Amino acid sequence: MDQDLNLFREEASAWLEKYCPKSMRVPILDQKEFYWGGRKSTFDSKDQQIWFERMLEKRWIAPHWPVKYGGGGLSLKENRVIEEEMERLGCRKPLLSFGITMLGPALLEFATEPQRIKYLNEIVAGKIRWCQGYSEPNAGSDLAGLQTKAEENGDYYLVNGTKVWTSYGDKADWIFALVRTNFEVKKQEGISFLLIDMNTPGVSTRPIKLISGISPFTETFFDNVQVPKDQLVGDLNAGWTIAKYLLTHERQMIGSMANNRRKLSDIAKEQLCLKNGILMNPILRTEVARNEMDTEIFNLTVTRAVDEARAGHHSGAVSSMFKYYGTELNIQRQELNMALRGSRGLEWESEASSQGFEARTFLRSKGNSIEGGTHEIQLNIIAKQILKL
Amino acid sequence: MDQDLNLFREEASAWLEKYCPKSMRVPILDQKEFYWGGRKSTFDSKDQQIWFERMLEKRWIAPHWPVKYGGGGLSLKENRVIEEEMERLGCRKPLLSFGITMLGPALLEFATEPQRIKYLNEIVAGKIRWCQGYSEPNAGSDLAGLQTKAEENGDYYLVNGTKVWTSYGDKADWIFALVRTNFEVKKQEGISFLLIDMNTPGVSTRPIKLISGISPFTETFFDNVQVPKDQLVGDLNAGWTIAKYLLTHERQMIGSMANNRRKLSDIAKEQLCLKNGILMNPILRTEVARNEMDTEIFNLTVTRAVDEARAGHHSGAVSSMFKYYGTELNIQRQELNMALRGSRGLEWESEASSQGFEARTFLRSKGNSIEGGTHEIQLNIIAKQILKL
Amino acid sequence: MSLVLTEEQQMLKIAAKEFLIEKAPIAFLRKLRDTEDEMGYDPELWLEMAAMGWTSLTIPEEYGGLGFGYVGLGEVLEETGRTLTCSPLISTSLLCASAIQLGGSLGYKHQFFQELIKGIVYAFATDEQSHHDPDYVETKAEKAGSGFVLTGTKTFVLDGHVAAKYVVSAKFEERIHLFVVDADAVGIQKERIIMMDSRNSSDVSFEKTPAICMLSGAEETYHRTLDIGRIGLASEMLGATLEAFQRTVAYLKERRQFGVSIGSFQALQHRASKMFCEIEMVKSIVLKALQMIDREDENLAIWASMAKVKAGEVIKLVTNEAIQIYGGIGMTDDEEIGFFIKRARAAQVTLGDYNFHLDRYAKLHGY
């Protein structure tokens, strides 16, 4: 079995080496070099298009999804091998997609067969770009308190309300949204999961500007939007189960995204003086060491959790730990990065600072402990679900 | 007026210089050099007795209490001058007494005239040593949840229950205690304030050993103890008001007791190496600096609060801040003291360590954030009373 | 000296508060930012501030000033911290006027104070690297005729692109002295850099630029000027901290989640209570340090470092917590709370961050 996997790895590696264009194996320098698919997108380069089309044909856009849904029908282990080899060879992702990372898993678990066939195939082919409609202005941490309502009316739902923090709401084609379909019951029990075409009359978006400058977020407004009933996923009023399932996914993604960055100590060596091989600012040296060590140990803990999951131990609530701890380390890192750069780190609109890249990244990091469930919510979950307090 | 005070200061200073025995002007080295008064006590030395008797005659045991209660009838400012001059000249306190610092203020505020005459005069004369009976085993932070009950029975109350954390319960003659006299009402509204002679049949104590070794604390048991009704202070069921009044007093005492100690940086210089005048352990150096600086700033804040109180601004809840912040600084200081002393600081029963003085002091400091209202309770009070959350 | 404001100081503070809330609330800073104003401050408002007497507060009466003292200027700065008002008050009145007061000759005092009182903008140029290090001055002064010429490059010069004059640190005969330079003198190049807090900073270089006078007192003047600047900054930071905290506490009461106000959650209550305590500490050290300037205390360096450490640590704590407690709303540019974290970071770095000053505190105490 492991032998088979080694063979698969060799083949995958050889294929990638052969078919991944050279320009698709250099690091991304600009957001627009990512291909997100969807009705409004075009390819940024010929190579980008070639790479996407080859991977699509190879059925490696979503290698572990079943073939009938556009996937490659491979095992999770084979999927992991492809990911590892792509990372090793520096191959870019052919398609970035919330459809694959967020909506797809939910559809595979909860959707009807016709829904899966339609939506999953569209996602893989890069035809439809999805965004997520969960948060609302008056229901931040209290997600289940959402008020966007969907009323049954013949063969459609009439949707009214406002969502906030929709990532790329202005660029997406469809939105998967949580809506309230029953106001009479416990708040968690009156929520449904709807798929909505953003071309439907009554849907509009407005960009959200963050303290760090422009942002990918929008507010999304629903004004008497008619949504056909076959766009409901799962049972009516059973949307909360789907939402929780996806939140756990999201947390894991956010918590473990803090990789592939310059070592903080390398930045420290560049920004501060060394004397006899020791950083001359003893306070920052200590804090840098602590952050680097904690980051290393955090990564070990991610590995350990994976190893334990393989060995059959798995706890959903642990994702709250990763979200909390991983984002906290990144927030501290950004604090230290600012301290290391002194007054140069404060620059906001100079060429030397790439229009304030460091300062804006720092400010943006303050949102890490808020989005995807605040620190407070994660700590509540650990206390309740793991410690049973 | 200020001129009068200066004159008073000169006279006080001259009197102290003349009448305070030399041996009463050297620092205390052993607990037993403190004179606490009471039925069970004797003087540790002739000078101790002389000093107490001279101060008693001068009416400076409680200088600002009215003369009829045994005090000197002086103003608060004059009282402060005496304290300052005694501190400046290194004069020991002639009498340590919870009667003066804790019970006295409550009696002055809440007792009947006959009660004041009797008890305050006894306190000043060092005849009766008092202890405090507040905490109970099952009502730690929830002081008002106390269960020791006092039932009316003719001309006495019948008291049953257990108190813990009675300081010097085995050495005191009388105890002032909070007891429940009504179980039917809101818990704060059924509490009374009783004075109890510990010679009464049914009162017994048991010492409490702490993690730091022996301690001044006892448990105090009341088993069908008959307490004459004229030993009730204030109205029946109005004891909570007195308790709150005294707790505020106690907090201020605990929070500001952290003075007259060796500078942490002097200990650091002695225990660690210096190189070019800089402590070679950069991490401890930073922490020592932070603790010293915060302690200096804390003391400034105490001064500011006094100055503001003089200027007419006063907030009772601020005592919670002093209790919380002052004890926290001491706890950190003890942590640092241990870190500075390395393995020598761990010694527990060696002569070189004076039977583990440092280690025991460290362990004892862990109680600072518990006794006199826990950190959590102080933070609750600040949130509710000052921030109105 | 009591650790409370006198009645006069209290009145000045209230007048400043009212003026700033009316004339220069945070919306004013937002407008300057969004219109990409070329000056980066409002000259008319600045003249009104001068008319209020703020540029005269620390200047002795014999030179036409008010001789009110640094506690007064500190209280005004605290109020500008609350409204995040940007103006040349720090560069001109806090730093340059102090340098001239400490080191200027009688004649120069008469000349410069007149301008300073009127609100002519002076900028203080000392840093040469991204990390504040007062001992690192490579800018050189050379004798030239009866005066001097300066050569070197300065960075993080607040209001450097709009100043009429600079007070510049430079080395002459191995020691650091302060020089006054006309902003339109030969050999000067300047580049405006807009910072995170939307305020003005510049890189300024000098190439054989005539320096029209030299201040006496040398290094002592230089270091004391820096210490006064640090204490004034700490006062501004205290104001920003108080305002950010006040808004956060109000938000805790107002914002509802799970059917209750979020201020009813104990974890948030405890964090708010801890902030309250820390802010009380900042109040004490800032007032004490301001009083010590007026008292001409010899240990000003220690008071300055204490004030800058504590104000820096606490403003960081409070502005971080403010964003966290405001949640997603706090992350948006529409909400004003984000302006506080931006100013917090810039003020923290100016004239030495808390790491620099904690290290200095230990050094000054001989360890």
Added chain:
Amino acid sequence: MSLVLTEEQQMLKIAAKEFLIEKAPIAFLRKLRDTEDEMGYDPELWLEMAAMGWTSLTIPEEYGGLGFGYVGLGEVLEETGRTLTCSPLISTSLLCASAIQLGGSLGYKHQFFQELIKGIVYAFATDEQSHHDPDYVETKAEKAGSGFVLTGTKTFVLDGHVAAKYVVSAKFEERIHLFVVDADAVGIQKERIIMMDSRNSSDVSFEKTPAICMLSGAEETYHRTLDIGRIGLASEMLGATLEAFQRTVAYLKERRQFGVSIGSFQALQHRASKMFCEIEMVKSIVLKALQMIDREDENLAIWASMAKVKAGEVIKLVTNEAIQIYGGIGMTDDEEIGFFIKRARAAQVTLGDYNFHLDRYAKLHGY
């Protein structure tokens, strides 16, 4: 290598747990302390531990050991941390047996391992000051006939007053080597010092004391032995942390105040959750570091420092919080939780505290 225990390691751990809970719970330590036992450990229990194979775990099979490896010994140490069992396991099996394995000749291995397996107590003597500093070794070795004599003074020698032999660091020709010394050899003076955690430590001095052999490998053996010791200690500390935390969480559920369990207070919940996360981190680094001993990894120094820092910081956090959450009851000697804070502090200081190791981590990474 997966970051999980193998089935064999898991079984060893469970057996150790059951043995210790039955034979050496905290009451056992209390009794040793209160009876002022002269040995400071229970020789019979120690022989039972040897009979369980714990002294043989890391000794290769060719010398009569089990060759089970350090992950196994680490799991046993973790369990002794839970029960706070004091025994010569750290001094004898973790430190001295490792030194002999790394540096002993074939003949000496045969000789010493036989004793070590049987449970003859060996003590490791290296510190000469109150702060661990492995490079500071003033004890001197001199040639004397075919062997050596040692002169110097050691402190903080665990089990030093009951050991039959010492492994001692000393300088010979400017380099640090390890020597084995009989405890009853001439020139030895020892003074037992009872520490805060009720365990044994001694000051031991040598005056021309014959050292019966010299271990090869010199400084590498010395430093690697220390690193193995640090990782084993971190494992013990993890056990104590887990137990203290488990008891604290149970207390949070059980203790009632204001009519509810104190575990329902959000401020305490958040502190408990943070502790949970930190402990998960300790688990990862301790297991990884133990595996790296068995793998004979070249960077053991880094893994050892990481394990000692994280275990030290977290045990401090958890034992402090434990006392605070237990409240007054936690301060009493009757309650067992106080024993954990005492062991925490002693273990933290042994072979370098977290400050020492954080500094070392930075140095090892070249900054």
